[in-house]
Amino acid sequence: MDFDTALSKVGELGLAQIVTFILVTSMNFLLAFQQVNLAFIAKEPSFYCTKPYKAHGDEVCHLEGLCEDIQFGDEFTSIVSEFKLICGESYKTSLVQSIYMIGVLFGGLIWGPKSDAIGRKKTLMAGVILLVLTSILSGFTQSYLQFAFLKFINGAAVGGTGLVIFVYSTENIGASYRVFAGTLVQVVFALGISGCAGVAYYVRDWRNLTFITGIPFLFYLPVFWVLPESPRWLASKGKLNQAEALLFKMALRNKKEVLRKEIALARPPKEKKKEHQDKAKSVSYLDFFRTPNIRQRMLVQIFTWFGCSMVYLGLTMGAGDIGSNAYVSVALSGLAELPAYVACILLLDVIGRRIMLSGCTILGGLACMLLLFIPDNAGSNAEMLQTALALIGKIGVSASFNVVYIYSSELAPTSARSSALALCTMSARIGGALAPSVAPYGKYVMFQVFGLLSLTAGISSLLLPETLNQALPDTIEDIENYSTKKTQ
Template identity: 30%
Template sequence: MIGDNKDSCVSKSPTGRKLEEILEKIGGFGLYQKWIFVLTCYPYFLAGFFMLNPVFILGVPEHRCAIPGYANDTYEIQGEEHLHLINLTIPRSTVEGREYDRCQMFEYQNNSLILNWLNTTDSRPMVKCNKWVYDRTVFTNTFAAQVDLVCDKEIWAANAGMIFYAGMLFGSVISGVLADRYGRKPVMYVSVLVMAAASIGLAWVTVYWLFCLLEFIIGAAITASFMPGYVISIEITSCKKRFWPGMVSNYPYAIGLLVLAGIAYGVRDWFYIELYTSFPGIIMICYWWLIPESPRWLLTERRVKEAEAVIRTAAKWNKVELPSGDLFDKNSVVEDKSNASFVQLFTHKVLCIRTVLIFFNWMVVALAYFGLALNSGNLSVDLYLNFGLSGLVEFPAYLIATYVVERFGRRIPYCISMIIGGISCVSTIFSIKYAPEGSEVITLVLALIGRLCVTAAFSIVYIHSVELFPTVVRNAGMGGASVFARAGTMIAPYIVILGESISGAMGEALPLIIFGAVSLISGITSLWLPETLNRDLPETVEDGEKFGRYNELLFYSAFSYLAHTLQFNCKLTLFTLPLI
C-alpha cells in the first residue's frame, strides 16, 4: 500500500519525472496496468494459503499416552474393556478441561500391563510415555501428530512456526536486494518455482529438521514472489493512481485464507492440505511470458529500448497514441541515488524517537494479527468456523481502513482500531472464565472484533509510516519496519503455544490477553506520532525533524488540563512536549 499524496512519490531525477509524465499520459492505471495488477495479485492469493497454514499443519490434536502392548489403541474409547484398560494405564489429568494425562502413564514392567493391574490405586509410580494416540475428530492427521511434537517436544511446533516466519524475514530482505540488482521479474519467477517445488516436496517429509528447512525456504520464497510482483505493478502505475491498487491487493490474500479454510475443513489431513495448496503455484510458470519487467528498473539499468517497449505495449492496450521516436534521452538516463543511509533515522532525536515508535507499532500489529490467527485452535469453538470467519472479517476491515484514512486521517483511526481491538481481546477473559455455559459465541465475537480492528490497523500503519519517513530514508525506514513486523510474527507462535501448554480457561484467555494488552499500548503510543493527511510530506531528514511538531496544540492542552484537574504537583513532561 502506497500513500496517495502526490508529493510522496515524485522522483527527483529527470528520467523519473519523464516516466511519470508518460505513465500519466497513457492512462495512469489503464487496461494494461489493471491486467498486470490482476496477474501480480495471484501471489497474494497463494500467500493466503501458506502464511497461516501452520494452524492446520502444526496443529496438535487432543492426545494421551498409548496403552503399551495394545496394538489397536485409539484415542476414541472403543468399549467398556478399552475404557477399563485406559483407566488402569493412564492417570487422570490434574489440568482443567483434560480427562487423562497427556505425557505420563503408570509404570509397567516387561512390556506387560498384567503385572501391574493388581494395584489399582493412583499411588503407583508414573513414567513418561514415548508413544501417543490422537483424537481424529478435528484433524485426521497433522505433521505435529505424525512426528509426535508433544510433551517435551511441544515447543518444537512453535519453533517450526517461528522458522517459517524467519524465512519470510529473510525473503523480504534478500528479495529487495536481488530485485534491485537483477530485476523484479526474474526474482519473482525464480521464487515462484522454488516455492512450488519446496511446498510440494514438503508434503512427503517425515523428519522434523527437513520440515523446518523446507518451511524456511517456502517462507522466503513466498515473500520474494509477491513483493517484486507488487513493485512491478506499482512502478508501471502513475503516482496519482497507486493508492487503490495498494489497498485492493489485500483482497486476494483474504480470499486465499477462505479457500484454505475450505480445503482444510474438507480434507483435514496435512498431507493433502499441503498438496492442494501447492499445485496452484505451478500456474505461475507461464508468468515469464505474461508479465513485463518494471520500466522504472530498466531505466535505472540504462536498458532504455526495453523500457520503451513496455511503455508502448501499455499505450497500445490503453488505446493511447505515443509520439514516434525515442521517449527518453539515453544520455540523460541516470539512476536516482538520492536515498540517504538507514543510520540517519537515528542521528536526530525527534526522528529517532518517531522511528522507534513506528517500528514498535509494526511489531505489535504483526504480532497481534498473526497471533490471533494462529490462536484459532485455542478457542472453545469450531476451529474451521473460527478460522473461516477470521478470514471473512478481513474484507470489512480493508473497506473500513480505506474509508477512514481518507476522511479522518491515519493517526486517530490507527489508535482507535488498536484500542478497540485490544479491549475486545482482553475482555475475552470475562466470557471465558465468568460467563455461563454456552458463552463460546461471546468469546468468538470478541476475538473476531479484535481481528477486524487489528487487520484494519495493519493497513493503516503502512500508509502512515510511508508518509512519516522523509523521502531520502523512506525505503530504509520501511525496510526496517518490515523487519520488526517479521520479528512480531516470529514471537506469535510462542505466545500461542503458551496458552496451549497451560490449558483450561486461563490457557484459552492468556494469548488473547497478551495480544490485547500490547495492542492497547501500541494504540496509545501512536498518539505521539503526527498526522499526515493533506500535509506536505517531509523530503529531507531536516524536514522530518520539523514535521508535525507544533501542530497538535489541542491534544497537549487536553493532557495539561487533565494534569491540572487531578492536581498533580509534578510537571508531566511527557504530555507537554511537542509531537515527535
C-alpha cells in the first residue's frame, strides 16, 4: 500500500503526531525572535550634538561633520548607537536587514535539498546549532562588518530551519488535517513576533537582546535524542522497513490496533522504480516556461509570492516605525496575523483559493495606500489610525501568504511540485531581501510601493484557475490539455 493509506490505518492525527508537532512547531516561536529582533537591534535611538554646537536628530546631520561630540539617548541601545550608523551611515541599518534576508534565501536553497538528502532530523539539528552559535557570536561583535556577516549566516539558518520545521510538522499528518496543521505553524510564528516585542520592551540593551533571543534554542538540543525521523521521508528514500517500524510505533501511541503486516508499504519493481526516477529527472525549471498555460501559472505565482513576501516582511520589520510605541506596534503586528489565519481555516474551503488570495492581497494593498493620506505628527488620533491601517494591511497580506502556500501546491503538477514551490520560494526570498531597502526613502514611498505591489499582485492572481474541489494535475501535459477534473 502507499504511505497515505498506511497513515490512515495508524491514525491521521493522534498522540504520536501531536507530540512531534508540538516539539517541532514550538521552535517556530523562537525562530520568529530571530527574524524580528532586528527591528529593535537596528532601531535608531534619539541622538544629539553637544559640542561645539547644540543640535538634535537631523540637525546634527546638517552640520556636515562639524559636531565633535554626538550623544545617543538612553532609551535603548542598538547597533546604530554602537557603530554610529547615523546620517551618511544610516543606510547600513536597512542594508544589514537585506543581507539577513539574502541569507534566508540561501538557507532555503541549501537546507531544502539537504533535508531531502539526509533527512529532516539531521538538518533541523544543524540549523538549531547554527542559530545558537550565530546569536551568541553576534552579541560579541566589535564592528559592523562582523555583525553583518554573522546576520547573513544567522539568516541562512533561519531560512533553512523554518523550511524544515514546516515540512516536518505537517508531512506525517493526514491530508484532512494538513491545512489546519500548516496554519497552526504560522500561528506559532505570529505569536513569536509578539513575544519578541515583549522581550525587547524589558531588554533594552541590544547585545543582551541578541543573547536572550538565541540561547533558548539550546534547550531543544536534547529533544533530538527522542525525536523520530520523518517516516514519510524514510519511505520516499526507499527505507521502507524503518518507515514501517515508525508507523507501527505511531499506531501503538495512537491506540490503533493494527498488525505490522497490515501497514506494509508497497515495494515497487526495480524497472518501475527506475522509470519513475527517470521521469522525475526529466522535468527542469525551463519546462515551466515552454508552454502557455503552465507559463502563465508560474509567472503569476512568482510575482504573487514576491509581492506577498515583500509587503509582509516590510510591514513586520517596519512595524516599529508605525505609531508612537515601537514595542506595541510590533506586538500588535504579530497578533494581527491570528484573525488572518482563522479566516483562512473558515473560508478557504468555502469561497475558494483564487477569490481568497485576490481579496486578501487587495485588502492589504488598499490599507497601505490609505496610509499615504494620514500625515505624521497629526496627533494621537492620527497615530491610532496609522496603527489600525497598518494592522489591517498586515492581516490581509498574512492571509494571502498562508493561502498562496496551499494554492501553489495545488496548481503545480505532481511530477514537478517540489521544483515549482522552490521557484516560488526563491522569488519570495528576493522580495524579502528587497523590502528593507525601501525604508530609507521614507514612509510615503514605502507605503506607496507596498500598496501598489499588493494591489497588482491581488489583481493578477485572478488570472489563476480555481483549485477548490478540483483534482490535482499529475503532469504539465494535464495543465496544457485542461484535463483537471472535479473530485467526486
